[in-house]
Amino acid sequence: MHQESKHIDILIADDEALARKRIVKFLSESNIDCSFTEASSGKEALTYINNQKIDLVFLDIKMTDMNGFELLKQLPEEKIPIIIFVTAFDVFAVQAFEVQAIDFLLKPYKKDRFYEALDRGLKQLKLEQHTIFQHKVSRLIESMQDIDHLESKNHIDTLVLKSKKKYYFLQVSDIKYIKSASYYAEIYTKTDERHVHRISMTDLIAKLDPTMFFRVNRSVIVHKSFIQEVISEGIGDYSVIMNDKVSFVLSKKYRYEFLKRMGIK
Structure with a gap:
């Protein structure tokens, strides 16, 4: 990053302490002259923006007390600072940002992407260009016809994948199974495409519909619709056969829950 001479006051608004800590780390490692404040809720962030000089905000879209758009609706346009939105898997939000040409960080983001957004x-x-940005944010809020949609459900219908500088929207219903590959998830679709996404299996399964996606072992998540058969191998061992003939071992840790959900006694 290039050196900035002007001192910048930054607010980090995220209800997850680890997420705030990561941003603090990246800011500390940069060469910009800045001071930063942390807010763990939307209400706290509102107080800081209204009462302190804040130049730039890293704003998490989903916080426990309100989402980022609800927060912005409570600010007069002239009080809106430069904002870098931070979101995880929210297609609705990502598409809105793209339309208004507003920058955002899609969790989990890499260090280079963070600095790219900060630099912008x-x-x-x-x-x-502060006034121009404020107008953009106002238009963004106006375009949100259904802000409650952001909190309407606990699982996702679409997965946002990044390929170079483009974002690809994959329908979750098209996913056959997912395999772990170190820090990445290998996602296989019904059209035999393979996508690589940087996320842990634990974080990914938490985003998926629990009535349709089951973990069969530490390294594999399967979509119920693409299971062809479950074979008992004896002594309590089972194999899960997908409709493309790929087979997965059902491990002891996930056996009871899987068989229960599949209606197998």
Whole structure:
């Protein structure tokens, strides 16, 4: 990143302490002259923005007390700072950002992507494009016809995947199974495509519909609709056969829950 001479006051608004800690780490490792404040709720973030000089905000879309858009609706346009939205898997939000050409960080993001977003935010401040940005945010809020949609359900219908500089929207219903590959998930679709996504299996299964996606072992998640048969191998061992003939071992840890959900006694 290039050196900025002006001191920047930054607010990190996220209800997850680890997420805030990561941003603090990246800011501390940068060469910009900045001070930062942390807010663990939307209400706390609102107080800081209203009562302190805040130049730039890293704003998590989903916080426990309110989402980022609800927070912005409570601010007069002239009080809106430069904002870098932070979101995980929210297609609705991502599409809205793309339309308004507003920058965002899609969790889990890499260090380079963080600095890229930060650099853009700093350039907007430097070039005095603050008013233009405020108008963009106002249009974004107006375009949100159903803000409650962001909190309407606990699982996702679409997975946002990044390929180079493009975002690809994969329908979750098209996923046959997912295999773990170190820090990545290998996602296989019904059209035999393979996508690689940087996320842990634990984080990914938490986003998927629990009535349709089952973990069969530590390294594999399967979609119920694509299971062809479950074979008892004897002594309590089972194999899960998918409709493309790929077979997975059902491990002891996940056996009871899987068989129960599949209606196998």
